[in-house]
Amino acid sequence: NAGVTQTPKFRILKIGQSMTLQCTQDMNHNYMYWYRQDPGMGLKLIYYSVGAGITDKGEVPNGYNVSRSTTEDFPLRLELAAPSQTSVYFCASESTKDSKAFFGQGTRLTVV
């Protein structure tokens, strides 16, 4: 059972470059989330989705975009990378039955 798969695990970007963080889950969860975790801090919600075709902004959406064309996939796009986006990014999916969230292993992104 794969759960939530997030790629890549590490990435270094130059300022102004773009990239997509991939996230896929095989639990048929409707709810999916993208978080960032800065050093010594908790999780901050970037974007979330309550189902295919539906996305909404979280606390810190600026500089990011998402799409949800299928139930399984929820990619996060960074268009013009900035040093402030250096962080660890987590994708999660959530069961509507019991609200338990399952996380990917995280992506450590450094923008230089």
Added chain:
Amino acid sequence: AQTVTQSQPEMSVQEAETVTLSCTYDTSESDYYLFWYKQPPSRQMILVIRQEAYKQQNATENRFSVNFQKAAKSFSLKISDSQLGDAAMYFCASPLNAGNNRKLIWGLGTSLAVNP
């Protein structure tokens, strides 16, 4: 707005002893869940325990248990017989449901050290 507060940035415990991590929250919801997640150095977020607010009985998962005080909006995590592998960041979280607006609200975490 709903908030989750963890007032202990760092805690330490001797191996085999018991430690309690505190969490308070503020919600206007009548039915909700509360969670404790563990984040070891591997940075994987792992669900430790879940409490359903409408249940008066405190949740228990092996060495982990909660002290849920609904009126006081308190949700503390007790770790018994602490093991070296329990060393991690612990986060308290609560989902917020408001129509189609659904997200987890997270505390800032408590760093737990386990001393041999």
